[in-house]
Amino acid sequence: MPQHDSGKPHRPDSVAKRMKSSRRRRDNFFSDLIVDWSRSMITIINRDYVYEKVNKTFCINHNLNAEMIVGKMIGEVWGNDNFNKNIKSNIDRCFTGRVVFYQAFFETPAWGKRYYEVVLRPVTDEKETVTHVMAETYDITEIKLKEQAASEVEWEFRNLESNLPIGFFRCDNEGVMLHVNKAFLKIIGAKNENEVNGRSLREFYKDPLSFDQHLQKLKNEGVASFGRLEMKALDGTYIVCRINVFTVRDGSGNPVYNDGAMEDLTREADLEKRLIQAHKLDTIGMLAGGIAHDFNTILTTIYGYAEMSLETLEKSSENYNNICKIIQATGRARALTNQILTFSRHAEQERIKVRISDIITETISSVKPGLPPGIDVISEIRTPDLYVMADPTQLFRVFINLARNAIQAMEDRGGRLTIMLDTKLSDNSGRLPEGKYAMIRFEDTGPGMDEKTADRIFEPFFTAGKPGKGTGLGLSVVYGIISEIDGDITVSSRVDEGTVIELLLPASGSVAEETPQMAPRAEIMVIPASDSEARLIADALSSSGYHVTVSDPSGKWIPKAALADVIIVIDNSPAVRATDILFSLANNGVDSPVLMISDFDVWLAAEKELTSGLLKSNLFKPVSLKEIIYSIDNLINKTS
């Protein structure tokens, strides 16, 4: 630092000169002081890249004396690498007379990693020749690090904003959208921001009136949170969202805009709704199942006394007829309790490997003959070799039920029912465990139904059809059977657009499993071949280890029937009457025991009229495979 000269002797004769010289010295001193203590490091470099002068700040920053720097080449101080890479070219440019500005990162063993901002100014002599370069260097390491950290934070935030499944949005004070992120676009079903920006959030509310209330709340309180909000995506579908929003204000507290986050809760809400529905159906099932169980006891008593009364009465008497009607009504009550028990999953199912495409084929051939004009039923089998573990008779019952429902819905205006079969991998809705599923869709072009109806169609006794058409138990039975085999059933429908019922059943391997070893290898004949259910039962029995033959229409089956251990006759009157088959068997001298599967009324008639004695056992529709096998085994044990 320059020394103060106040201690030196004064010469009185040249006061003016002395004062002038002193002023200059003082000016130089001040200049030196400014240069030395500037916050930037200042150096003078000559054409040989040698330091000719350095200020204090440079020395202090580098912890060196001026003598250790002056006279040295830049490369000696900063390292030749740094010199060649960052410094030389800039100095050369400055020697052409230009002011050069640059930022560079230097790493030296002594000072570590530093960022510098450098200004090089050409220094000229009287001939305007650049003789030196003045370098002014600022250490901007701290600023750079902060900048870098800030940009990393910003980058991370941007990353979060664009990748989180949370929709971020900014809207003005009236709710007009200014900016949204990708997730918001995805939730609302937009391709880009242009489809959203400039529109009011109000347009995405299912109920615009609640938007007005929400906006008012936000204006009053500055922050608001709305859970379980029903919103409307761009394509018109409803979604459930949660919105948290707050007002951003300027320095004087005036609202500038609102920032918000929107989460899509549709899936959770849907799952929750379905769980509540399933729970409700289970509760109804338990209640109804308990009642049906007790009811069956009461029905047995009614049967008993009615039968005993019949024995005492003349067939021609009025009371005989009345009691027959009591028995018939009891038969209907029995069918009802059977359905309730199936819905409440109290009915047991024998599960064997079932090829679904077969059931679809049988369903279609069973409904086709009676189709009203203008209605078409087609199948779309994408994976023919798809198997599930189920009772084929019960699955047939499900498919028939769904097909008939769809046909009935289309009765007035015609349409098409498509039964589609495909595989679906792990439904990730959370309703079913992960795995491979058989997906069966019943898609009709009927009148459809509204959401409230669709929500309730699996409830027993709920009917959307015309009064007097069915008991309203059909779909609840379907629900029971599907739940019992660990499947899932969903309905989606829109008024005037038709209904889609989708079944998901856990798929089994594609190769038929080994047949159960326990089943006796008995000879079974199933009649008639023209009946879909008969063919399914024949297949199921054959999978269960029986030797099964099906009658053929030619009549050549009668000799074979005589060899069967058990004959199963399925009544599908009026097309084929079981009683006719029974008479035909008796007339041809066949004496194998017969298991008849029919409606209750047919059985009543057969029991009273049959004299052949062939009818050894009977089951009432709808039957389960388990019941059939149990009855067959009973008949075989009895005769052996």
Next chain:
Amino acid sequence: MAGVMVVEDDPSLREMLREALEKRRYTVITASDGREALAKFRPSVIDLVITDLLMPEEDGLMVIMKIKEIKPSTKLIAISGGGKAGPGSYLLIAHKLGADHVFSKPFLPSELVQKVKEILG
């Protein structure tokens, strides 16, 4: 004539079965639950037991097992209200425990009487 025991907690069904069987000249003894049935069971008199499966005191499965112990030659018919929580699988278990036949309610009593006749020969 052969002796039949009817074990059923529903009084009207119990009475109806008694009447139906007595008409066929069987000696009928009734009980309203499993405990009463075991108390009333006389091996020398009873050839066949018809038992409901779901009953308040000692269920039907217990009745089947105990009677098979007391007198293995006793014939057994199980009846139940159809279903699983009470029924279906109970009927299957009953069958495996040695019931000669099972009936799912509601059944026609004439079928039951016919079965009794077959079993008792």
